[in-house]
Amino acid sequence: MKTDINITDLLEEKASFYLDHVCEKITKDELQTPGKNSLDKVFANSNRNPQVLRSLSQLYNHGNLGGTGYLSILPVDQGVEHSAAFSFYKNPVYFDPENIIKLALEAGCNAVASTFGVLGLNAGKYAHKIPFIVKINHNELLTYPNKYDQTLFGKVKNAWDMGAVAVGATIYFGSEESDRQLKEIAEAFEEAHNLGMATILWCYLRNEAFKTEKGDYHAAADLTGQANHLGVTIQADIIKQKLPTNNFGFKDIGFGKYDDAMYEALTTDHPIDLCRLQVANCYMGKIGLINSGGGSKGESDLVDAITTAVINKRAGGTGLIMGRKAFQRPFKEGVELINAVQCVYLQNKIGLA
Template identity: 35%
Template sequence: MTPRVREILSWYGADNPGTLTNLARIMNHGRLAGTGKMVILPVDQGFEHGPARTFGMNPDGYDPAYHVQLAIESGCNAYAAPLGALEVVARDFAGEIPLILKINNSDTLYGDKRPISALTSYIDDALRLGCVGIGFTIYPGSGERKHMYEEIAEASRLAKQAGLVVVIWSYARGEQISKEGETAIDVISYAAHIAAQLGAHIIKVKPPSSHIEQPAAAKVYQEQGIKVATMADRIRHVVQACFAGKRIVIFSGGDSKTTDVLLKEVSELAQGGGFGSIMGRNAFQRPKAESIKLLQDVMDTFAGKK
């Protein structure tokens, strides 16, 4: 156990030993073990966007075993997926990598301006499959946010009682938020703070832009001189918004990008004090050897080796 991992665990003093053990398992696994940084491979995009859009670029990805092997071989801290995918791999790869069960999901077959995800699995499933934690998506700004906040409050309570880690995907969107506003610095930091207040151990948000969506927030940013000009500045502010950096905040890879663009962004995330990346499509849609190199380059960047 490194001093950095012990320090991070000390921020979660309300949690039981089981939860702290599972959080330590994530931080002590893979290429970034002991650094307090993490790279997680999430593969919930097939549910969210459809199989062809997700796996058509690399047909090996239709098999869930491909993804868990990719996570293991590249040295990821954990692998996250919905119920069905984990049921395919949990027995064959038991104990080889920490697993996170994504317990709510949505699809694109029905367009709705009030986004909400459905509960698709439960705490008992996470325990049965040997998972270290659960993942849950919320959409701050959605007209359905009340239901999502209440669902994660109950799921989080049960998960913590069972000694599991709670990971919240916090994606602001809804009728009153513009498309540009979904990644605005004030909105991203607000969404991250909401996830922290809902009890997340690990918070996942998108990298923020310098756009400020809310006029009331813009006034404060200007008056207080809050720096948002560079990505590193913005990441620093998002981390600050999560209890002055006392919650783990990791950033999504987002839409597909070239390797150079992606690694430049990761470098800025690291400079700003981000705890890591949760990178799906930008990794598994590439050929396997290329995916492994990319993920390891990302890990080395967070470790300060690049």
């Protein structure tokens, strides 16, 4: 893969805005930053057993970013979450789940994350070639009217039996069903750790009240940050979160606990500062934050993906988990897009803000 991509040129007039920013509220010296010894520093004295550490090591030491402390993961569960026809009509080859794994392999990803069905059908052929992350719950799309709930699609032991190194799950924080989801996934993560697997939590927000006349706060830094904090509380080893798009969710919606002073003390409206607040809520970076790549918008996907990676890395995050931008384009272009994102994490000149 090419590692000499000029990130400055891609960012154009926004290059200085993203590459020269310095975080002055929560400084980089306060963080546990990604690196080749991250696992030893964070987990060696934790309650994670040696088998979990081995699984985490497999994740962090595979693919083009292996040994850097950063992660590049291909997640494809949209066939359940968004409907298969809508997700794959641009590239029908991905109805065949083997092509999902082939894309992750060719792109040099640390791991591939998908459903019991996708990974189970190909476990014997690929589980020893690339780390598997089994997504154990989903919001199935056929319930009408659609509801904000996540349903378990299988057992943690099934993921272990197919050779997975980790399980992933979603909790819709803020939804009516979030308390049940929280209990279910806390128990599932405990079982996964007992079996020796790592755990990754999609910490998403879902509540109609989070969208007001003032704005949509489903990706607000304060609310997503608190979702991250709940995720690390149930001992997720990695947190997946959307990149923050605004702030003041608690204040503008008018719920929870907040103070004007906390916003002033912790962050500004700069995207890297907002993401830094997400990182801080992951135990000051000790639990890795991976941001999602978001949906495909066509021609702007490369710049959008590079921008997200720069924000995540400079904020102290651990990488990107990007699916639709890659698999909703021709195979070769998908590989090139993932490789371009990996370049952000491989270039030492792009450092912590």
